[in-house]
Amino acid sequence: MSHEISVNPACYRWGTTLAEFVAVSRAAGFTSVEVSIQQAAALADALGGLNALRQWRRQAGVEVVQFSGILPAGPVLPAPLLVDDADFATALSTLDRHLAVADALDCRRAAIVVNPRTSLPLPEATDCALNRLDQLADHADRHGIRLAVEFIGVRRDLNATLDGPHPFIGSAAGLLGLLDELDRATVGVLLDTSHLYASGDSLTDLPDLRGRIGFVQVADVPRGLPPGELTDAVRCLPGTGGTDFECLLPDLDAAGYDGPLSIELFSPELWQLAPADAAAQLFDSTAHLRPHRPATVAAGRRQS
Numbered sequence: 450m451s452h453e454i455s456v457n458p459a460c461y462r463w464g465t466t467l468a469e470f471v472a473v474s475r476a477a478g479f480t481s482v483e484v485s486i487q488q489a490a491a492l493a494d495a496l497g498g499l500n501a502l503r504q505w506r507r508q509a510g511v512e513v514v515q516f517s518g519i520l521p522a523g524p525v526l527p528a529p530l531l532v533d534d535a536d537f538a539t540a541l542s543t544l545d546r547h548l549a550v551a552d553a554l555d556c557r558r559a560a561i562v563v564n565p566r567t568s569l570p571l572p573e574a575t576d577c578a579l580n581r582l583d584q585l586a587d588h589a590d591r592h593g594i595r596l597a598v599e600f601i602g603v604r605r606d607l608n609a610t611l612d613g614p615h616p617f618i619g620s621a622a623g624l625l626g627l628l629d630e631l632d633r634a635t636v637g638v639l640l641d642t643s644h645l646y647a648s649g650d651s652l653t654d655l656p657d658l659r660g661r662i663g664f665v666q667v668a669d670v671p672r673g674l675p676p677g678e679l680t681d682a683v684r685c686l687p688g689t690g691g692t693d694f695e696c697l698l699p700d701l702d703a704a705g706y707d708g709p710l711s712i713e714l715f716s717p718e719l720w721q722l723a724p725a726d727a728a729a730q731l732f733d734s735t736a737h738l739r740p741h742r743p744a745t746v747a748a749g750r751r752q753s
Contacts, residue, residue, distance in 0.1 A: 452698075454735045455481040455514050455711035457666065458488070458525055461727055462720040467492050469724055471509050477728035481512040483711050485525045486547045489516065489554060499553040506554050514709045515558040515597065515664050516551050519544065519585060522610065529610055530578055530598075531564045531617070537581060544585070548592040558664055559594050560639050561585065563627070565601040565619040566612050574617045579631055586633050597639035597663035600624040602648030606680045620648040621655050628661070637663030640706075641713065642692060646670050647679040652700035662706040666713040667694075667738070681715040686734035694737060710738055 456479050458470050467488040474482055493502040506513060520540045522528035528536065551559065561582070567574045582596070589596055600618050601611055618624050624638060640662050645651070647670075652658065669690030671683055687694060712731055719727045 451739065452665075452701075452707070453481050453512075453514070453709040454732075454739045455479065455483060455709045456728070456731055457483045457517075457711050457713035458485055460712065460714045460716070460719055460731055461724050462722070463525075465724050468505075471511055473725040473728040474732075475509060475511050476725065477732040479511070479728070479732055481514045481709055481711075483515045483517065483560075483713075484513050484554065484556070485527075486516040486518040486550055486559075487521050487523070488525065490547060490550045493550055493553065499549060502550065503553040503555075513551075513554040513556040514711065515560055516554070516556050517560045519547065519559045519561055519589075519596075527560065527562055529562045529564045530581055531567050531569065531574060532610070541584065541588075544588050548588060548594060551594055552592055557594050558597055559585075559589055560597050560599060560664065562599045562601065562611075563618045563624060564611055564613070565604075565607065565617060567615050567617045568613040569617075570615055571617065574615065575627065575630075578617075578627060582627075582631050582636060583633070586631075586636050590635055595663055596636045598624060598628065598636060599639035599641055599666075600644060600648070602641075602644035602646070602650075602676075603679055603681060604647065604677055606682065621645065621650055621658060625655075625657050625661070637661050639664045639666065641666040641668075642697065643668045643670055643679065643681075643684050646692070647676050649676045652697070652704060655704075658704050660705045662701070662704055662708075664708060664711070665701060665706060666711045667697075668712065668714050682717060684714050684716065686714070686716075686730065687712060688734055688737055698738070710735075 456474050517527040520528040668684040669687050669692045672691035
């Protein structure tokens, strides 16, 4: 089974606009992208409204396969589920506007991150997470948008918003338990291959994931690095580390996943590059993930 290959805006240096991100990604060969909904809303305002945004996306020639920022932390970064009550209330007050922006982009997936650690004791954190996911799903369902919930397997160098004295959800099994309690068909798992590795699990260890993966993000990890030593900053381009993608792709197929694979790195090296150069490296690194496309497409385009 072949998967559409997408790219996340976190791969590009800080300050890259949505329009530039989409343009350089498309020029490199990507036909689908993830976006920050805050950036998309700002672009809609600059263009003159949602209809103009819809036309812009069509002219750009890309599919928007997922958006982040259903709980915003900044122009690109999302906030985790267990933000404080005031921030969550503010997010809810702008949520329908952001979902309308997603409608204009023809995007039907929204990403949300669940905290691996929190200031709340486990029973309170669980109740809060279930209540908030239920509220978010109520809004998203009205727009035909599904939620994809991501667990954070990385243990080191966590952002302060993801940290706290109490462990919460840091594995696929923990997330599946939470979603079992939630029991909503339109809420699934966002599986990040780096976080899966950091958690110490593999897809073959997780038969309960079958049919429940809503989206997949991919990156490689340094060869020989113990799972507990992984940090976001050392993720690397697919095919340059120790991830066995030849096994991963069939495992995803066996789990019933036929959606996009989106490359997501937080690479200081890529952030030093001009966005067009970063896009070219990112696209070239995915050749082995897209067997239905020639590996030389992006290289040939740059040479012509």
